[in-house]
Amino acid sequence: MGKMMISATINGDAQQFLCDPAATLLDALRDELGLTGSKEGCGSGDCGACTVVLDGQMVCSCLVLAAEAEGRKIATIEGVAEGSELHPVQRKFLEKGALQCGFCTPGFIVASKALLDHNPDPSEHEVRYWLAGNLCRCTGYDKIVRAVLDAAAELRQETTTQRVSA
Amino acid sequence: MAQVHPLAPFAGQFFGGAQVLDVAASNLFALVDALDKLGPGFGEDAVLRAAFAVNGMMQTDWSAPLAPDAQVMVFPRVAGG
């Protein structure tokens, strides 16, 4: 069977790409679109290194067929920063030393941002359970959890300031 | 004379189980040569497998001068992760 042509919105841009019917969204992002920030740690939905947001839902892109992306919106690690301005989650990961090898980091950042987008004030417990699908073998998670809690606090601050100034 | 203390497996494999050997050597290259004469084959094995401690400090630079009364331990090299 030949390749399929898929149209989707990726990090806000309308894109078209070709894919094998059996190819995963992760394969398409990495191989067809050159977006190698999403990583493959397992290919079976167990490590979260491939985490992206599909129509507002956090998913493991290794478990989604590329063809399923047709007509949908996908947000990847490459779209988290606004231009050269890092997202607070990214900045806090750097400031808190929340990465060692950095291989799990894109998945953690996409997942953490997804958490904070719908829960601006998570407890440590909530952060730990939300991120339980993302494996990190280097850090023992301590600094990651702290970075996410710090980013949440900063984002709440920003929102409050915006409200006050508005 | 440097006092050489070969540990397992070198003591048994090359030096008939000797605990202490007195060897005149100006550095570890010379010491390994001298030990190779006492226990033929040691020289080749040492390059691959031996670690040396001189007066209590690990020494991986075989060209460093050896004091005449140096205490030299010989034991298997280990690799880290």
Next chain:
Amino acid sequence: MNAPQDKASFKPAYDVVGTRPVRPDGVEKVTGKAIYGTDHVAAGMLHGAILRSPHPHARIRSIDTRKAEALPGVKAVVTGADFPSLASLEVSLGEGSGNIAAISRNCMAHEKVLYDGHAVAAVAATSAVIAEEAAALIEVEYEVLPHVLTIDEALAPGAPVLHEDMFTKGLPEKPAEPSNAALCFTVGRGEPDAAIAAAHTVVSGRYSALAVHQGYIEPHACVASYNADGQVQVWASSQGAFMIRTLCASILGISQADIRVTPLEIGGGFGGKTKVYLEPVAIVLSRKSGRPVRLAMSRADVFRASGPAPGVVADITVGADADGTITGVVMEFKMLSGANPGNDTHSGAMSALAHYNVANCRVTGWDVLCNTAATAAYRAPGAPQTIFPVECCIDEIAQKLGLDPIDIRLKNAARPGDVGIMGMPAGEIGYAECLEAAKAHPHYSAPLGPNQGRGIAGGTWGNYGGPSTATVNLGEDGSVLVTTGSPDIGGSRAAMAMMAAETLEIAYEQVRVTIADTSSIGFSMLTGGSRTTFATGKAVILACEEIIATLRARAAVMWSIDVSQTEWRGGAVHCLSGDKAGTSLTMGQIAAKAGFSGGPIAAEVALNAQGFLPGFGVHICDTEVDPETGHVSVTRYTVVQDVGTAIHPDYVEGQMQGGAAQGIGWALNEGYVYDKAGRMDNPGFLDYRMPVCSDLPMIDTVMVEKPNPAHPFGVKGVGEVPIVPPLGAVANAVSRAIGLRVHDLPLTPDRVYAAMQGKS
């Protein structure tokens, strides 16, 4: 989170060392731009696939590749026949040595397969899908042989032997028959049997732990490109580009100058990326196809075919006086090293008692082979397995004698000047300080709830120094470029930049660090043995000192004074005499005129770093055991470690926390499981259960900073020690929570529950 306060008094004041700046490679890694193993693409690249053995032990009768070769899109198929048939040849690999023939056969089986997952053939094709399809079309005729999976099976009389030419080393007499015991190694001193016979209190037991995987999240991957003139390029993620160069050159008979290995970012290694698996195969595929070839492992391949740490069975007896002084230890352990002789037996034996003064002891280690993946180093290789039984026994003695578990360790702790089991007096080591700091930590005296128990364990690892090269170049504007050949696995670029900035007395941001390919910088041993910040760091510091000397000399000429009349301060040369006295020249001002003086300002230092010291740690672990299920949760955890000087405290703490988490996984969840047919039963993250975020509490850290006098800033290796204590700390915590000891790891709910049922 800093331990002994009085340290501040003698600690030199540093401007950069000890601060927590953002790492120079950080932004690339939080934005997804950093290029790891499978991210590199070469123009015209093919995709490879490897066919792996479904049998744990079999002779390869024949391989028919014709159908695979006929598949459209297939550009090359290779088998063991495409590799030079090497005689058994050992090469020195810095810290250890390796048998090139065995390494080559582990990359691609020649006449026998030795474990489930052993590579038997490989394909390169225009797509990964075609490559996989072609690999499945390769027909291999196996003569299946009986296999061995456990120590008992491997050592049983008449057991099938993996290597017919392997005779146990280290025995008084060479054995008459080959066997699966590769090595027997004994260290000791005094009269341990007599000491135990005369001891006031004796404890003993048989302890075991399973093989566990390093569990790096990035699978092995590389791209190789072989050119018609015999020059090769390899892009790979590993702990040492030079290690890859050495091994590929030796396996394939290529000059080292013809192999250029570019290190990509590495997604974790922990010792597991100190070997080659794919690179020689990719080179051979590329030679045959004339195109660059990418090879990458799946997660299942990583589990089945890359190195776990060996499992262990250890019998131990410990005797002590009434006051808790340990008088004698006898331990015999067997490491299950998998398909090839392992590296953990020597280090396990030498580490087992390295943190205590034991006058009478005998530690005997056996290296035992079986039909599972060849093991690889894993963070302090060998030490967790042998220190775990020691720490459990010490805990039992403390309980029997009614002693505090930290006090009994303090009583026996190795201190500077004490002569260890290897006959070496200890240097500036900080085990006793760690124990004191643990005792003073609020965690140690916090109350425990129902079904909870608190465990203590100590541990040590020897660390390493060794050869490294660093270059420092100044830009025309005076900015500083540091280049090394040491892959950055956990923030070492930041440490290099910080040590350079500290030496040069400039801002951290003025220094940038590059990790170069093997043709662009001199040799460095791999990133392992906790050596990089120590050894490569020392090379960086010395190169910066050369830069300072050059800048002073250039300034002296510009001022027409003797160099002794100049001074380096605050990143500039100051003039002390003549008519320019009191003025200064910055690095930028001197560098801008480099073309009018001696040319570019650069320094290269290649060294063999001496004076490394072992590291020590003490962990405090609280566990809660569910009486209904036997499930163990870690409720609080504190890591205390002698770290020398912490260059970048975040990354030192990160090593401590990460190592502790891995050790907790080893103690509670992880382990290789095989079915009866000898196939790995859990080759995926779902069934091989590593700790996830919700399994763990915050991991508190206390850095005890006892500087290493042999390093300009006092650095000691920190990366490996923290995986050593957790096995004992968790086991001791569980035994105190349930009132009895489970000797076998992992402490899975069924095991703990069964033990509790047996008691009641």
